[in-house]
Amino acid sequence: MTPFVKGLLALAVCLIMKDRVGANSLDKRTSFAKRANKDTYYNIYTKINALEKDLKNLKTRLQKKNKLLRQVLQSVIEMDSNLELPDKNLKKQTNLASKKNAVGFTTRLKGTTYSSTSSIIQGNTIFYNGGNAYNGTVFTSPSPGLYLFSVSVITNTKNSGIRIFKNSKPLTLAYPGYDNPQYKGASVSAALWLDVGDQVYICPYGSSLLVNGESVFTGVKVN
Structure with a gap:
């Protein structure tokens, strides 16, 4: 094999190796891009799901607080009613006492x-x-x-x-x-x-x- 042929053969091998390396690099970049897109998609929906879960928990806590506030308000109203009754009874007793002492x-x-x-x-x-x-x-x-x-x-x-x-x-x-x-x-x-x-x-x-x-x-x- 002549030196010229050997040189062409070596050049061909180099070009083939270069193409394979480029192809491998392209495949790697494409795979990385796909994986990055997949990770981004996964992260967005994960965050949305997390936000929806937090919102649901917030609504639940808000409903519990509203229920507790209604119970407290009802208790205050009942206490106020109970406080008014003795006052009315006292006024009635005072009026009766006034009539008796008139x-x-x-x-x-x-x-x-x-x-x-x-x-x-x-x-x-x-x-x-x-x-x-x-x-x-x-x-x-x-x-x-x-x-x-x-x-x-x-x-x-x-x-x-x-x-x-x-x-x-x-x-x-x-x-x-x-x-x-x-x-x-x-x-x-x-x-x-x-x-x-x-x-x-x-x-x-x-x-x-x-x-x-x-x-x-x-x-x-x-x-």
């Missing part, structure tokens, strides 16, 4: 004739007697305070009437007048400060007084 009375007077100015005019039908301070004839103050008393009389007695007394001291007078005997009316009131035990009552003014049964005597503690 001092005052109203009585219709006994229809009869009184012949003495020292006679205490009696009550007949007692409509109200808060504090039980009125015994049918005399009101006795159970506690210090400002009281208001009034009396209205219907009579046909001439030149007579009814006077309010405090502890035997005469005060205001309900006086129908000097007219001829016929039924007529008069009224009077008095605001008094009373201490415990002070007494208020009514007596005739004049030597004789016919009291009609529709006459009324009233007293009440105002402060």
